[in-house]
Amino acid sequence: MSVLVPADRPPVFALLPDVAVTKYLGRGIQSGLELPPQVALARACVAYDARTAERRRTAPVRELLDEAMNRFAGDRSAADGWLAPRIHATLRMTRAEAADNRLWNHMAMIVAPDYVVWRHKGADTAEGRGIAAAARFSGLHYTQAFSRLWWAGELFRDGDDYGPVVTACRNQDVLNTTMRLDVIDHRPTAQAMIRVIGGFLDAGIPRPGDHVNAFSAAVNAAGSTLMYDVLAEDTDPDTDELLEWIEAGAGEVVDWDRLPEGPADGRVGPAGVDALMPLFEKLRGEAPLRQRRSAGEGKEENAPVPAPRAPGVVLSKPTDFV
Structure with missing residues (x-):
């Protein structure tokens, strides 16, 4: 895939307002045939304060993206699992800081527009060259x-x-559907869901994305009437440990061949996850799949597949806004 790469990149990230992206983002940029107007965009940016800028260097992130494009040239979606932990461990910040989408606008339009096109560009057709959707440059946190x-x-x-x-x-579908659910903010729920999802991914069931979507919808619907935090009480993460981790190594280059270490702000107790598993396995087994027609017989498929036994997957956790 031939995509234009920015020749010059700023040494630190900045904050680029949505209105600037809307003004300058066009089909030529989305297809990789043109670069965003770097000078005009730079004028619209808001700089971080000097102290924050020290942990907002662009070079380590850019190195990760270049390596991902080399490693996963044959399977672009596989880059997500390699990049996600490394992006998080490199751009160390609180949730409140990460919620400012102006940072991600800057990253997409000025630092690495070529990666956005490489990862999310649609296929070329007889009607024209494929593009990366505008929401991939400036959009919601799960898009x-x-x-x-x-x-x-x-x-x-x-x-x-x-x-x-x-x-x-x-x-x-975990990133596209599961990650947008409010219940994911409850750490034992997030971990129990990944244990169930990891189980049927390991089992190699057909149409795994349909199962992810059906299970996620079922958990979210049940969460409107059930209090997961009552079934599985969670403790607050250690904010001091998080802030110490942020200050200790933000902007450092992480290992490319070994998973980095996140903040030691406390893991979720296994008892909470175990308390949710019987309910989640039940929801998983009963969640109706989206109807599809079988390729050979033209029949609609709608029967839930029995849930496989989940392996002992180690689970995840967020931290509160700081």
């Missing part, structure tokens, strides 16, 4: 190209363990 990776690292990690993040990224 924007880089925000979705950072939040996957945050929501599905288990304290300092990023293993569950890799499991979550094995199926795109």
Whole structure:
């Protein structure tokens, strides 16, 4: 895939307002045939304060993205599981800081527009060249190209363990559907869901994305009448440990061949996850799948597949807004 790459990149990230993205993002940029107007966009940016800028260096992130494009040239979606923990461990910040989508706008439009196109560009057709959707450059936290990776690292990690993040990224519907649910903010719920999802991914069931979507919808619907935090009480993460982790190594280059370590702000107790598993396995087994027609017989498929026994997957966790 031939995509234009920015020749010059700023040494630190900045904050690029949505209105600037809307003004300059066009089909040529979305297809990779044109670069965003770097000078005009730079004028619209808001700089971080000097202290924050020290942990907002662009070079380590850019190196990760270049390596991902080399490693996963034949399977672009597989880059998510490799990048998500490393983006999170490199761009160390609180949830409140990560919720400012101006950072992700800057990353997509100025630092790495080529990665957005490489990862999310649609296929070329007889009607024209494929494009990456505008929401991949500036969009919601579970849609924007880089925000979705950072939040996957945050929501599905288990304290300092990023293993569950890799499991979550094995199926795109976890990022597209599961990650947008409010119940994911409850750490035992997030971990129990990844245990169930990891189980049927390991079992190799057909149409795994349909199962992810059906199970996620069932958990979310049950959460409107059941209090998961009553069934599985969670303790607050250690904010001091999180802030110490942020200050200790933000912007450092992480290992490319070994998972980094997240903040040691406390893992979720296994008792809470175990308390949710019987209910979640029941929901998993009863969740109706989206109807599809069989390729050979033209019949509609709608029967839930019995839930496989979930393996002992280590799970994830978020931390409160700080």
